[in-house]
Amino acid sequence: xxxxxxxxxxxxxxxxAQSKYITKTGVVNFEASVASxxxxxxxxxxxxxxxxxxxxxxxxLVLVKGFRFKNALMEEHFNENYAESDQxxxxxxxxxxxxxxxxxxxxxxxxxMNGSLTFHGKTKKLESIPLKLSREGDFINVSGSFLLxxxxxxxxxxxxVKDKVSETVEVSLNFKLKKT
Amino acid sequence: MRNLLILLLFSSLVTNSQNDLLTEIxxxxxxxxxxxxxxxxxxxxxxxxxxxxxxxxxxxxxSHRFGSIKNxxxxxxxxxxxxxRLNFVLGVTDGLNxxxxxxxxxxxxxxxxxxxxxRQEENGFPFTIVGYNSILxxxxxxxxxxxxxxxxxxxxxxxxxxxxxxxxxxxxxxxAPTFFxxxxxxxxxxxxxxxxxxxxxxxxxxxxxxxxxxxGWHLNRASNSPxxxxxxxxxxxxxxxxxxxxxxxNAQPMDANGFLxxxxxxxSDGDIYFGFNLSRQF
Numbered sequence: 001x002x003x004x005x006x007x008x009x010x011x012x013x014x015x016x017a018q019s020k021y022i023t024k025t026g027v028v029n030f031e032a033s034v035a036s037x038x039x040x041x042x043x044x045x046x047x048x049x050x051x052x053x054x055x056x057x058x059x060x061l062v063l064v065k066g067f068r069f070k071n072a073l074m075e076e077h078f079n080e081n082y083a084e085s086d087q088x089x090x091x092x093x094x095x096x097x098x099x100x101x102x103x104x105x106x107x108x109x110x111x112x113m114n115g116s117l118t119f120h121g122k123t124k125k126l127e128s129i130p131l132k133l134s135r136e137g138d139f140i141n142v143s144g145s146f147l148l149x150x151x152x153x154x155x156x157x158x159x160x161v162k163d164k165v166s167e168t169v170e171v172s173l174n175f176k177l178k179k180t
Numbered sequence: 181m182r183n184l185l186i187l188l189l190f191s192s193l194v195t196n197s198q199n200d201l202l203t204e205i206x207x208x209x210x211x212x213x214x215x216x217x218x219x220x221x222x223x224x225x226x227x228x229x230x231x232x233x234x235x236x237x238x239x240x241x242x243s244h245r246f247g248s249i250k251n252x253x254x255x256x257x258x259x260x261x262x263x264x265r266l267n268f269v270l271g272v273t274d275g276l277n278x279x280x281x282x283x284x285x286x287x288x289x290x291x292x293x294x295x296x297x298x299r300q301e302e303n304g305f306p307f308t309i310v311g312y313n314s315i316l317x318x319x320x321x322x323x324x325x326x327x328x329x330x331x332x333x334x335x336x337x338x339x340x341x342x343x344x345x346x347x348x349x350x351x352x353x354x355x356a357p358t359f360f361x362x363x364x365x366x367x368x369x370x371x372x373x374x375x376x377x378x379x380x381x382x383x384x385x386x387x388x389x390x391x392x393x394x395x396g397w398h399l400n401r402a403s404n405s406p407x408x409x410x411x412x413x414x415x416x417x418x419x420x421x422x423x424x425x426x427x428x429x430n431a432q433p434m435d436a437n438g439f440l441x442x443x444x445x446x447x448s449d450g451d452i453y454f455g456f457n458l459s460r461q462f
Contacts, residue, residue, distance in 0.1 A: 022205065048205040059201035065213060072234030072274070073421065073461050076217050081387040081418070086349040094202050158388070160419045 019054045021140045021177035023047075028062055030171045032150075037164040040074065042067040049175045051140060056100025058113060060173075062091040082155050083120055091119040095126065097133075105135035113144075120153045138179040145172035215300040218308060218346040219354075221423045222269060223457055224380035224394045225412035226431060226439045227356050230308045230344040232296055233271035238462040241267040245285075245432045245455035248445060258453060265434045269294075279314075285433045286320040292338075300346060312340040316437055321364065333364040338436040340378075350384040358396070360437045369402035376440045382416065390416045392425065396440045410443040425457040 026047035033039040044067045049060040064085040069075040079085040095115015112128045131144035150157060150167045157165050219229035222241065233239045247261025255261055267281035275296040282289050292314035300308045316336040323329050337360060344354040356378030365372055380394030393413045401407065414427020430452045431443025445451040 024205075048207060050201050050205050052201055057201050059205060061202065061205050061207065063207075065216075071237065073237070077418075077420070080217050084349075084387070092202055094200075158419070164420070 019052055020180045021051045021053065022180050023049050023175050023177045026060065026173065026175035026177075028060075028171065028173045030067075030169050032166045032169045034164055034166050039070070040165050042069045042075070042078065044068070047173070047175070049142070049177060051097075051142070051177055053100070053102045053140075056097040056111075058093075058095050058097055058115065060093040060175075064089055064091055064119075082150075082157075088120050091117070093117045093126075097131070098128075102135070105133055105140065108132055108134040117148075120155055122153045124148070124152045140177045140179075142175040142177065143173060145170060147171070212304065213302040215302060215308070215346040218300070218344050218352040219382055220390060220416045220418050221392075221425050221457065221459060223425070224354060224382060224392050225414050225425065225427045225429060225457075226410055226434065227354070227378045227380050227394045227396070227436075228294065228310075228312050228340065228342055229380070230296070230310045230342050230354065232275065232277050232294060232310070233269050233461075235271045235274045237271045239269045239271075239459055240462065241265075241269065241457055241459040243267065243434050243455065243457040245429070245434060245453045247432075248451050248453055250449065250451045263432060263434075281435070283434055283438075285438060286318050288316050288318050288320075288433075288435055288438065290314050290316040290435055300344070306345060308342075308344045308346075310342040310344075312338070312342060314338045314436065316435055318364070326364075329364075336360065336362040336437040340436065352382050354378070354380040354394075356380065358436060358440065360440060362437055362441060366442070367402050367405050367407075369404055370441075371400055371402070374401070374441060375399040385415075388418050392416055392427070398440060406444065407441060408443050408446055410439045411447060421461040423457075423459045425459075427455055428452050429455060 025045060026049045028044045028047045029041065031041035033041060044062055046066050047060060047062050051058050064083050065079060067078065069078060093115055095113055097111040097113050100111055110130050110132055113131050114127050116123050116125050129144060129146045131142055134141045148169045148171055150169060157167060219231045221229060222231055223229055243265040245263050247255050247258030249257045263283065263285040265281055265283035267279060269277050269279040271277055277294040279292040294310060294312045296310045298305060298309040300306060318334045321329055321334055340356055340358045342354060342356050344352060346352045358376040358378055361373045363372065376399055377397045378394060382390045382392045384390045396410045398409050408430055410429060410431035412427050412429035414425055417424040430445030430447050431439035432453050433439045433442055445453060
């Protein structure tokens with residue numbers, strides 16, 4: 001009996017461990033450029049993300065100060081005036097991949113993701129975002145892109161720069177998650 | 181033992197089903213985080229702030245100080261007597277800036293070096309410390325009035341340590357111990373080598389507006405000196421690549437030796453100057 005419980009205990013721990021894929025170096029880009037003006041885009045290369053393969057649950061965490069722009073002033077303005085990253089240091093996503101199954105990952109497949117994105121203290125529901133997933137040995141690759149509106153996150157673009165910064169922001173992501 | 185194991189088993193199953201994936205990957209930092217943007221402008225008002233121009237970027241700053249507003253409409257509140265300073269600052273690296281300027285006040289040229297020694301860290305070192313040195317050349321001194329004038333008399337030097345702390349998102353404070361030396365001083369009793377302590381701060385009113393003030397406490401001013409310690413109060417407005425700084429001050433010169441050593445205005449008489457610094461990033 002004792003051994004059986006040992007076994008069960010380990011088995012259950014094992015199950016937990018084996019069904020998760022994690023990355024700490026995921027990439028998230030966003031771009032709010034307006035054609036013929038200086039490009040406004042940034043990249044964050046230290047995004048943490050996790051997939052729980054049994055349920056298809058997916059979560060990601062972005063430290064807002066980790067976004068790098070092409071110049072320091074833009075980066076400062078982003079943190080100080082738009083994202084207010086002192087007050088709201090994290091952006092998070094929590095959701096689910098529809099009808100996810102690890103067995104479907106033999107070839108590149110597209111899954112729809114539903115969930116909620118929190119940024120700048122506001123949460124927005126995202127529905128049916130198509131993500132490309134593929135499996136390579138111990139890794140799962142996830143990539144995709146979607147559009148967000150600054151108004152959904154209570155980010156105001158002042159009149160003087162309205163021509164130069166788009167209110168529609170394209171977000172793209174690229175994660176390579178490793179089996180834990 | 182057995183109960184413990186059963187407990188473990190259950191707790192692991194329970195956490196398995198309830199655990200929020202997000203909390204598993206929650207992290208606060210990816211390494212040392214520096215406090216950023218303690219000040220918006222390179223200057224608080226008259227004093228240098230601890231902000232530097234980033235690497236390979238060039239900032240152009242036009243500053244004006246109008247004449248004293250005391251004379252009212254007669255000089256259009258000082259507009260007739262404005263002085264201008266043009267200043268270019270280049271970021272050699274993120275921590276080293278070189279600047280050149282020309283001011284119409286006493287036709288002063290200056291060359292400056294600004295370098296960051298330490299940065300304020302989140303949950304770490306509490307201050308940003310920046311050094312500032314400049315050499316000034318006063319080209320307005322006239323040989324006809326000062327027959328013994330040599331080139332060296334035109335020179336002045338400034339050495340400053342700027343110590344700032346971003347106390348919270350809105351409030352930043354700075355202390356600026358300053359040594360400056362003028363090879364020629366107007367008041368005979370005045371030591372050529374002078375010491376001052378600068379105090380400055382900014383308070384953010386909104387994401388784009390802030391209230392700024394600085395004060396220079398001269399520590400060895402000659403007793404018969406007509407000059408006053410500079411007190412300046414103003415606002416910063418930031419719009420994209422520009423920072424507008426608008427202020428009132430009782431010192432018309434804009435370089436450290438000038439505003440610390442030769443400010444003539446007096447707040448108690450209403451003898452103050454309106455001015456602005458306008459910067460543009462390239």
